[in-house]
Amino acid sequence: EDQVTQSPEALRLQEGESSSLNCSYTVSGLRGLFWYRQDPGKGPEFLFTLYSAGEEKEKERLKATLTKKESFLHITAPKPEDSATYLCAVYGQNFVFGPGTRLSVLP
Amino acid sequence: SAVISQKPSRDICQRGTSLTIQCQVDSQVTMMFWYRQQPGQSLTLIATANQGSEATYESGFVIDKFPISRPNLTFSTLTVSNMSPEDSSIYLCSVDRGDNEQFFGPGTRLTVL
Numbered sequence: 004e005d006q007v008t009q010s011p012e013a014l015r016l017q018e019g020e021s022s023s024l025n026c027s028y029t030v031s032g033l034r035g036l037f038w039y040r041q042d043p044g045k046g047p048e049f050l051f052t053l054y055s056a057g058e059e060k061e062k063e064r065l066k067a068t069l070t071k072k073e074s075f076l077h078i079t080a081p082k083p084e085d086s087a088t089y090l091c092a093v094y095g096q097n098f099v100f101g102p103g104t105r106l107s108v109l110p
Numbered sequence: 111s112a113v114i115s116q117k118p119s120r121d122i123c124q125r126g127t128s129l130t131i132q133c134q135v136d137s138q139v140t141m142m143f144w145y146r147q148q149p150g151q152s153l154t155l156i157a158t159a160n161q162g163s164e165a166t167y168e169s170g171f172v173i174d175k176f177p178i179s180r181p182n183l184t185f186s187t188l189t190v191s192n193m194s195p196e197d198s199s200i201y202l203c204s205v206d207r208g209d210n211e212q213f214f215g216p217g218t219r220l221t222v223l
Contacts, residue, residue: 034210035210035211037211037212039214044217044219045216045217046114046202046204046214046215046216046217047153047202047214048214049211049212049213049214052210052211090152090153092153092212094210097155097168098143098155098212099155100152100153100154101152102151102152103152
């Protein structure tokens with residue numbers, strides 16, 4: 004059974020304080036790993052897709068990386084508007100979401 | 111990306127009643143999905159809405175409780191039947207245009223009293 008865990012559950016950063024969010028997964032036949040951002044009361048917003056170990060993608064202050072067992076979402080010099088819940092999902096036999104990391108960036 | 115709308119955006123319903131949620135996409139898509147997100151939790155896939163055939167349900171979800179229609183490639187409905195307070199949740203539709211990337215609608219917030 005495909006499984007996804009995320010850590011930490013919640014993270015509080017000062018503006019400009021870089022950090023990383025972790026997504027660990029167990030999947031038979033990875034067809035893709037996805038990162039989403041979700042603001043309160045809204046649907047998830049697509050950020051990245053990663054397909055194979057070693058792949059990296061960047062968008063503004065975010066960078067996603069992938070290994071055979073986990074993915075990291077690196078946030079460089081975050082701003083308060085980066086505050087949100089970040090969800091990781093894997094597509095193997097099914098599309099499975101992790102529980103998310105609630106990020107708060109304080110000014 | 112795709113522009114996805116859902117109706118209603120929120121509703122408050124009495125137990126024992128049913129609610130139908132609509133999902134409209136601005137372009138034809140092959141795959142449409144319905145998810146549930148219970149308060150403070152992540153997303154759980156309910157079913158895949160197949161055009162021209164019955165929906166494919168995930169373990170723990172049944173057609174009698176969550177009937178789904180997919181009359182064409184831009185529209186789907188999810189009905190939450192015989193509701194109880196445990197059905198209070200956000201219901202989200204998503205689409206996959208064929209490249210495994212899913213885009214989500216804004217969600218329908220359902221409260222059952």
